[in-house]
Amino acid sequence: MTTHSSVPLPVTARRTGPLAGTIKVPGDKSISHRSLIFGALAAGTTRITGLLEGEDVLRTAAAMRQLGAEVEKMEDGSWQVRGNGVGALAEPDTVLDMGNSGTAARLLMGLVASCPFTTFFMGDTSLHRRPMGRVRLPLEEMGALITSRSGGRFPLAVTGRDLMPIDYELPVASAQVKSAILLAALDTPGLTRVTEPKPTRDHTENMLRHFGATVTVTDLDGGGRRIDYQGQQELTAADIIVPGDPSSAAFIAVAAAILPGSDVTITNVGLNPLRDGIFVTLKEMGADIEIMNLREEAGERVGDLHVRASRLNGIEVPPERAPTMIDEFPVLFVAASFATGKTVMRGLHELRVKESDRIAAMAAGLKSCGVKFEELDDGLIIEGNGRAPKGGGKIETHLDHRIAMSFLVMGLAAEKPVTVDDGRVMETSFPGFADLMGGLGGQITADNHR
Ligand SMILES: O=C(O)C1=C[C@@H](OP(=O)(O)O)[C@@H](O)[C@H](O)C1
Numbered sequence: 001m002t003t004h005s006s007v008p009l010p011v012t013a014r015r016t017g018p019l020a021g022t023i024k025v026p027g028d029k030s031i032s033h034r035s036l037i038f039g040a041l042a043a044g045t046t047r048i049t050g051l052l053e054g055e056d057v058l059r060t061a062a063a064m065r066q067l068g069a070e071v072e073k074m075e076d077g078s079w080q081v082r083g084n085g086v087g088a089l090a091e092p093d094t095v096l097d098m099g100n101s102g103t104a105a106r107l108l109m110g111l112v113a114s115c116p117f118t119t120f121f122m123g124d125t126s127l128h129r130r131p132m133g134r135v136r137l138p139l140e141e142m143g144a145l146i147t148s149r150s151g152g153r154f155p156l157a158v159t160g161r162d163l164m165p166i167d168y169e170l171p172v173a174s175a176q177v178k179s180a181i182l183l184a185a186l187d188t189p190g191l192t193r194v195t196e197p198k199p200t201r202d203h204t205e206n207m208l209r210h211f212g213a214t215v216t217v218t219d220l221d222g223g224g225r226r227i228d229y230q231g232q233q234e235l236t237a238a239d240i241i242v243p244g245d246p247s248s249a250a251f252i253a254v255a256a257a258i259l260p261g262s263d264v265t266i267t268n269v270g271l272n273p274l275r276d277g278i279f280v281t282l283k284e285m286g287a288d289i290e291i292m293n294l295r296e297e298a299g300e301r302v303g304d305l306h307v308r309a310s311r312l313n314g315i316e317v318p319p320e321r322a323p324t325m326i327d328e329f330p331v332l333f334v335a336a337s338f339a340t341g342k343t344v345m346r347g348l349h350e351l352r353v354k355e356s357d358r359i360a361a362m363a364a365g366l367k368s369c370g371v372k373f374e375e376l377d378d379g380l381i382i383e384g385n386g387r388a389p390k391g392g393g394k395i396e397t398h399l400d401h402r403i404a405m406s407f408l409v410m411g412l413a414a415e416k417p418v419t420v421d422d423g424r425v426m427e428t429s430f431p432g433f434a435d436l437m438g439g440l441g442g443q444i445t446a447d448n449h450r
């Protein structure tokens with residue numbers, strides 16, 4: 001596993017011909033984390049096909065081993081997890097290092113909150129800046145003891161207890177917080193209820209069902225959802241097929257949409273309706289995206305995307321759609337820079353507390369590439385003139401994989417090359433991004449001559 005502590009590796013994307021070909025993107029990051037966690041909690045052996053082998057997920061794999069599960073990569077490329085059932089984790093004898101991963105950090109805090117020992121957590125400098133109060137509060141309300149430095153951020157320690165179930169309304173639309181509470185509820189007697197104001201990705205609920213548990217989800221007036229979970233149900237090992245990550249497919253889809261003449265098919269993409277907002281939005285902007293072979297695999301909707309370059313128009317993105325495409329806004333900002341007219345994107349406060357402040361990081365980069373925009377507290381309004389932006393920017397990625405890949409996509413279609421200050425961060429979620437783009441005809445190269 002590489003770390004972010006050694007020398008940065010600048011990477012440059014330059015404009016070439018159109019992109020063409022058929023590819024697959026690596027496995028879904030959210031589902032990969034959860035398959036390792038639930039595999040370790042279920043009695044028996046779970047075989048995972050298509051696991052994302054990105055740094056974030058490898059952190060979860062290492063942490064589950066530290067918690068006593070057997071996690072192994074098999075010769076055929078699949079992964080195997082042997083669990084001992086809910087409530088059977090072991091005390092780790094070293095700190096769990098969650099690296100750059102907010103999902104691993106928050107889900108595992110919930111998981112160990114009901115375990116009768118203390119678990120120490122740390123991460124990289126990006127993770128140490130991210131808010132943890134959102135999980136700390138409900139977990140403390142359930143009875144866990146959490147000790148951290150001031151401000152409630154990482155590093156911190158969670159001392160597990162016999163918890164009490166709660167009835168909790170999420171103050172922010174966050175699947176990570178919802179999942180942390182559900183994981184804490186697994187070994188907690190009684191009914192835990194989580195109400196979300198806007199539905200967020202439901203991979204945790206889907207996976208619980210896949211492992212044989214009953215989860216009751218009720219749609220509420222006004223668009224929210226209530227999730228009820230009766231604690232101490234048995235989980236039984238079940239094989240998992242991880243679909244391609246729609247968040248990774250989004251980079252390819254935008255690149256193909258903005259680079260004239262492109263014609264690309266991305267097969268086996270997860271199209272869970274709570275994750276597909278980027279494709280809905282790009283289509284509304286005029287992108288030529290055809291969804292083919294829609295099917296269901298292991299409780300998740302999957303399909304192939306055929307994307308051809310087309311003219312894009314600015315639109316107003318409904319703020320209530322944000323949770324279904326929260327990680328895709330950086331690359332949507334890039335698409336909007338190539339569109340004709342204004343694209344208005346609001347309701348995005350959450351982007352300020354991701355791996356970086358994504359609104360600020362994108363604004364700085366867009367400015368250096370000659371894009372016209374207005375920065376808002378909770379979003380951006382981008383004004384395109386239907387032509388490729390000047391490009392030429394030197395982008396600060398702030399340890400944020402999505403900032404890096406978004407600007408490399410910009411560089412593939414802008415007038416001048418775009419350089420990101422550290423391409424290694426792409427390993428977080430999309431190992432092999434540059435090579436995969438290369439296979440389609442895109443030119444992304446590491447600047448090794450430092
Ligand atoms: O639950 C998950 O797997 C994730 C939830 C989202 O975060 P929030 O829950 O903070 O919105 C998303 O940004 C992250 O990449 C993955």
Ligand SMILES: C=C(OP(=O)(O)O)C(=O)O
Binds near residue numbers: 056100103
């Ligand atoms: C926000 C992200 O991940 P995480 O919160 O797990 O760090 C992301 O992948 O864009």
